Amino acid sequence: MFIDVSDLRKTYTSGMIKNEVLKGIAMKLGKGEIGVILGPSGSGKSTLMNIIGGVDRGDSGKVIVDGIEVSKLNDDQLTEYRREAVGFVFQFYNLVPNLTVRENIEVVSNISKSPLNIDEVLAEVQMLDKKHRFPRELSGGEQQRVSIARAIVKNPKLLLCDEPTGALDFQTSRSILKLLQQVNRNFGTTILMITHNTAISAMANRVFKLRSGEIVDEWVNQAPIPAEGIEW
Ligand SMILES: Nc1ncnc2c1ncn2[C@@H]1O[C@H](COP(=O)(O)OP(=O)(O)OP(=O)(O)O)[C@@H](O)[C@H]1O
Numbered sequence: 001m002f003i004d005v006s007d008l009r010k011t012y013t014s015g016m017i018k019n020e021v022l023k024g025i026a027m028k029l030g031k032g033e034i035g036v037i038l039g040p041s042g043s044g045k046s047t048l049m050n051i052i053g054g055v056d057r058g059d060s061g062k063v064i065v066d067g068i069e070v071s072k073l074n075d076d077q078l079t080e081y082r083r084e085a086v087g088f089v090f091q092f093y094n095l096v097p098n099l100t101v102r103e104n105i106e107v108v109s110n111i112s113k114s115p116l117n118i119d120e121v122l123a124e125v126q127m128l129d130k131k132h133r134f135p136r137e138l139s140g141g142e143q144q145r146v147s148i149a150r151a152i153v154k155n156p157k158l159l160l161c162d163e164p165t166g167a168l169d170f171q172t173s174r175s176i177l178k179l180l181q182q183v184n185r186n187f188g189t190t191i192l193m194i195t196h197n198t199a200i201s202a203m204a205n206r207v208f209k210l211r212s213g214e215i216v217d218e219w220v221n222q223a224p225i226p227a228e229g230i231e232w
């Protein structure tokens with residue numbers, strides 16, 4: 001399995017109050033698959049994703065990604081893992097406002113070992129013609145396309161998307177999901193995506209439902225549907 005999480009636990013402590021956020025999570029996702037994590041606000045979705053992406057650490061348990069035991073890496077190794085292996089896409093694009101579209105992608109490309117060609121990536125997300133614009137000159141959907149380009153330019157094995165369509169209307173969401181499916185197919189990138197929207201789970205190979213830090217349900221879609229077919 002490409003992602004193999006077992007008995008992952010995480011507790012946040014503030015003063016005397018302990019908040020058990022992940023209570024022994026086990027999940028697996030195959031190479032080249034799309035996984036969706038569903039669950040209410042506060043159920044631990046982002047915490048789980050951040051630990052898989054090496055942005056945060058669990059207290060105990062094992063996280064293996066493509067044979068790397070992420071949970072055993074030291075800080076330097078974790079930085080290297082995050083930089084080389086993982087692309088992140090967020091709800092609010094996080095583009096650098098005073099850099100153009102192309103420059104936003106260059107920043108990541110410059111520090112990558114084997115980056116993809118920037119203009120090819122821009123063409124892939126249909127933003128080549130707007131590469132000299134600034135983020136404020138783009139629509140939300142266009143900004144999300146750029147942030148996807150920025151995440152995939154380093155050719156990551158794993159793309160983590162935290163509510164990538166959370167700020168978009170349904171038609172724009174559909175086009176962003178279509179783009180993610182295309183990235184998955186064309187680059188073989190394994191994708192793990194968080195969403196509140198149950199309908200989106202139809203495009204996933206595997207779905208994990210989180211509640212209060214536990215996986216309460218999970219299923220496999222034998223035939224994930226194309227994003228165009230998602231009914232909102
Ligand atoms: N750095 C932190 N320090 C303390 N508590 C935290 C921290 N990060 C998250 N939490 C707590 O952990 C719990 C899970 O948070 P998390 O962000 O993983 O939820 P989520 O499922 O992603 O929610 P949402 O759908 O609202 O994004 C919440 O109760 C939150 O308050």
Ligand SMILES: [Mg+2]
Pocket residue numbers: 045046047162
């Ligand atoms: Mg979250």
